[in-house]
């Protein structure tokens with residue numbers, strides 16, 4: 361008999377972190393129950409298929425580099441359903457002087473690009489010879505890059521990139537908390553690329569060959585939702601309770617949960633509790649019978665709103681060749697979108713024959729008010745960018761607008777205080793573990809790894 365078969369685990373939140381934890385714990389013989397507030401599993405991952413279009417409402421793709429992601433996909437038998445990004449999507453664009461310029465992807469291209477001036481180009485070379493520096497206090501990402509290179513590199517590379525990943529502001533994001541490898545690289549060698557190379561070398565196992573280039577970008581044949589649906593299908597039939605919000609945890613042995621399902625109250629007792637919900641949801645959880653909210657301070661983590669606007673056009677309505685991944689906009693260029701993904705180039709087959717799909721992102725730290733516009737107002741607002749950047753003529757033939765009121769937690773300077781709060785709560789409530797996007801990083805691979813870590817922590821505690 362499996363040693364864990366009598367132990368029960370409640371997993372709160374059916375996003376990628378919670379479902380990965382549930383799958384791994386079920387595999388190890390724990391009795392798992394996943395509580396999910398909304399009517400569907402996936403959290404930020406939401407794929408819709410409609411009239412020949414495949415729409416990603418949240419994340420669109422994932423970097424296929426982390427060993428945890430590769431192992432999970434292999435264990436789930438999903439390798440044959442992987443959709444590798446179109447090789448054409450290697451090309452990326454950044455707006456400068458009002459148009460999409462190709463981003464240099466190789467050193468030779470970098471020295472010829474009009475995207476950056478001579479000082480920035482030279483700084484990339486001279487930085488290699490900088491002295492090691494030891495910082496004692498955290499800095500913003502923008503400050504770090506400025507101190508190694510130029511303000512231009514911050515404005516035309518870091519700023520748009522951070523808008524694309526975090527919907528964030530590089531002047532506020534913490535190097536120590538959001539980009540720990542940059543922090544380590546600088547401390548190790550002074551020069552960021554030299555530090556990265558040294559870190560990568562130290563990580564390589566003996567005999568392991570040096571990897572070339574960035575890991576591929578992937579999704580699945582049926583979109584990212586396929587990963588979620590497969591995880592759910594691998595759990596026992598009644599393991600995921602949808603439309604069930606956990607409100608209170610009464611710590612003890614076992615822990616007691618109080619949940620609401622519409623007007624109904626429900627709950628249960630569990631040996632272990634895993635929390636894999638976003639920071640605002642953690643902040644609202646009450647603990648014990650006196651209604652205490654020990655994670656309340658997490659409500660002050662900045663989460664800018666983002667709107668994702670999926671637009672379908674007839675091919676002839678768009679003059680840009682759409683020969684790439686998409687383009688990002690630096691704040692200095694004063695555009696209304698953070699970026700435009702060329703969705704039907706990135707993953708062919710996601711638009712009906714003779715059509716193309718674009719996904720626009722608006723809002724973020726830069727222009728939160730744009731994210732809150734109604735669909736019609738947003739369509740009106742992004743018209744200039746569509747026309748000037750990709751040469752769109754006329755109205756879209758298909759529109760799907762998704763509003764994320766609190767999209768992505770910003771790991772800003774001082775974020776360690778939130779990490780410390782989560783650690784303190786875990787210390788006061790043994791057999792309760794916290795993970796997910798506000799604890800272990802925001803990307804899908806980070807959240808998936810967080811789920812693996814949560815499962816391991818439960819298994820280790822159960823073995824004691």
Ligand SMILES: Cc1cc2nc3c(=O)[nH]c(=O)nc-3n(C[C@H](O)[C@H](O)[C@H](O)COP(=O)(O)OP(=O)(O)OC[C@H]3O[C@@H](n4cnc5c(N)ncnc54)[C@H](O)[C@@H]3O)c2cc1C
Pocket residue numbers: 372373374375376377378395396397398401402403404405417418419420421422423604605606607636637638641666668764767768795796797798801802803804805807
């Ligand atoms: C618009 C957008 C685009 C993105 N693009 C990318 C991308 O291209 N690539 C990438 O790698 N990452 C991307 N990300 C980030 C990534 O998708 C998320 O960080 C990640 O999916 C979060 O996973 P999670 O499991 O930690 O949390 P979530 O996905 O937020 O899941 C948490 C779940 O908990 C549930 N919940 C909340 N409170 C309760 C409660 N009290 N009781 C029960 N259930 C509760 C919620 O309903 C939710 O389903 C994007 C995010 C957004 C919003």
